[in-house]
Amino acid sequence: xIGALVVSTVLAACDPDPPTVTVRPLVFPVVGRVSxxxxxxxxxxxxxxxxxxxxxxxxxxxxxxxxxxTITSVRYSPTGLSGNMITLTDADGWRYYYIHINNDxxxxxxxxxxxxxxxxxxxxxxxxxxxxEPIAYVGDSGNAETTAPHLHFEMHRPxxxxxxxxxxxxxxxxxxRT
Numbered sequence: 001x002i003g004a005l006v007v008s009t010v011l012a013a014c015d016p017d018p019p020t021v022t023v024r025p026l027v028f029p030v031v032g033r034v035s036x037x038x039x040x041x042x043x044x045x046x047x048x049x050x051x052x053x054x055x056x057x058x059x060x061x062x063x064x065x066x067x068x069x070t071i072t073s074v075r076y077s078p079t080g081l082s083g084n085m086i087t088l089t090d091a092d093g094w095r096y097y098y099i100h101i102n103n104d105x106x107x108x109x110x111x112x113x114x115x116x117x118x119x120x121x122x123x124x125x126x127x128x129x130x131x132x133e134p135i136a137y138v139g140d141s142g143n144a145e146t147t148a149p150h151l152h153f154e155m156h157r158p159x160x161x162x163x164x165x166x167x168x169x170x171x172x173x174x175x176x177r178t
Contacts, residue, residue, distance in 0.1 A: 021167045024094060026066040027131040028172040029153050030057050030138060038166040051162045052097065052154035053169055055138075059149040060106060060117075063136040065129040066096050066172070074125050078103035078113040082152075083141025086119070088129065093158030100152050102139025111145070 028034075035056045069090035076084060084101035103113040118141070120134045129135060140149045155165040 022163050023171050024067075024155065024168045026096075026168050026172040027064060028169065029063055029066050029096075029098065030055050030151055031062040031064060031134075032057065034061075036169070038164070052099065052152045053165050055151045055153055055169075056148055057138045057150060059102060059104065059137075059139055061138040062120075062134050063098055063101070063138060063151055065131055065133045065135055067094070067131050069096075069129060071123060071125055071127045071129060071135070074119065074123060076113075076115060076118065078111055078141045078145075081143050083144065084113070084118045084136075084139065085142075086123070086136055088135075095156040095158075095160075097154035097156070098136060098151060099154070100139055100141050100144040100150060102137040102149075103141035104139060109140070109145075111141075113141070 036053055039054055065088055067088070067090040069088050071086055072089045072095070073085075073087040075082065075086075078084060082097075082099040084103055086098040086101065088096045088098070090096075102118045104110050105112050105114060105117060117137065118139065119136050123135050138149050138151050140147060144150065144152070153165055153169070155163045155168060157163055
């Protein structure tokens with residue numbers, strides 16, 4: 001059973017209620033060169049706030065399962081906020097959302113939304129996957145069509161509440177380099 005490491009981060013000595021940072025043991029979700037900063041909570045259109053981390057990468061880079069688990073949903077639609085997406089649920093009930101998965105043919109921005117260019121062959125809801133197993137490809141589907149390619153990655157507790165994935169991604173990135 002994989003647990004979560006909970007670390008209290010003190011931002012100021014006088015803060016009576018310091019934020020709690022949750023670190024889940026993950027495999028970094030994108031293979032290859034990626035850049036990202038902590039954008040959790042940043043303002044978005046329509047009065048929303050950003051509930052994930054944008055992992056900026058090249059279109060078509062491989063996306064992998066961050067943990068052993070079950071693919072609980074595959075959304076195959078280039079439209080809406082998320083576009084093509086996958087939800088992965090681990091044995092502890094944590095859910096990981098992979099959003100803005102590719103919807104273009106290689107070398108284009110054509111929006112053709114060919115299944116094999118978005119998801120690794122055979123990926124389907126109910127499928128068991130292992131951490132590090134390829135599941136999809138970086139893209140710009142959904143409302144990211146006018147932005148640079150990236151994976152919007154979210155992490156949700158078993159109760160459905162969203163957690164800032166930044167610390168877990170940082171820890172995964174450091175493990176990947178060793």
